[in-house]
Amino acid sequence: MQYKATVYANDRLFPEPIPHPLQQLAPCSDRGSPYPELWRLTLHAPELVSLLKPGQFLHLLTRPLLSHDPLLRRPISVASWHEEHGTCSLYYQVVGRGTAYLSQLQAMERLDLLGPLGQPYPMPPTGQQSVALVAGGIGIPPLFPLAKTLLQKGHKVTLFLGARTRGQLLMLGEFRQAGVPYFVTTDDGSAGRLGRVVDDFHDKLLHSHHFDYIYTCGPKGMLQAVQTITAAAGLSGWLIMESHMACGLGACLGCTIRVQEGEGWRYALLCQEGVAFAVGEVCFDV
């Protein structure tokens, strides 16, 4: 496909200003590694938690308070929150210095948080829709608050979750407890169907299940495949994208992705317009 670059005025790039991000020093109220190679962190940040909506993320300073290294914050999705307790929980994978720092936080040690950032996820049109959530690996956490909100609004939710192996099926218990039916795939066949979550979703879509709407979050290749399948099936929905981020506030222009616009494409700032983009909108092949 051919894309042409299109330049837009700034007001087109920032459709809805994100209200009131806060900076807060949050004590770590719980931490642990409930799954192999995956960590959970619970933070006490009542003011910030009271503003959270499904789809928003936090930007964490992953260094001791008096240090400047590493300089940049690290974005992490919010997996759940509890307004009465003023706490929120995150799940993360240790991939580098920032996430390694998080894994060594001690109880009551404080972390500098900025958030909520990013646009809340758009909701399906009113009416009772059948919604599929398709997640791979560490892509699952932001879909849990979304699932709870969708259920509250009367939608029917089905989860497709893929992981490398049984022990990495993150948050399945939480979805089960919320009453969400699910299909599981693992790369090694140790739980559910052997293979890729995207193939399982495609099979069910073709042969046994009807969905009106999808949300998907996970590795880039999976998102691209889900976009192709859902666009071909004429489904609406949202791809939850990731990129490297610096400021998280729309100032550094470091988080651009290419999105289709008419016959051409333009750059979108993930931290301002996203992190969810409509099915068919993301240009993966440029």
Ligand SMILES: Cc1cc2nc3c(=O)[nH]c(=O)nc-3n(C[C@H](O)[C@H](O)[C@H](O)COP(=O)(O)OP(=O)(O)OC[C@H]3O[C@@H](n4cnc5c(N)ncnc54)[C@H](O)[C@@H]3O)c2cc1C
């Ligand atoms: C909106 C958003 C939400 C996220 N939510 C989660 C979450 O809930 N749980 C979680 O584990 N991770 C999440 N991530 C990814 C997380 O931000 C990165 O893994 C983290 O910043 C890495 O920091 P680090 O210092 O440990 O690694 P670094 O030392 O910065 O990098 C280590 C390696 O990871 C690569 N890397 C770092 N960030 C990204 C990225 N965003 N995309 C692709 N490759 C990257 C680097 O290129 C490098 O190879 C999210 C990212 C975004 C943008």
Ligand code: FES
């Ligand atoms: S991270 Fe700076 S503009 Fe998005």
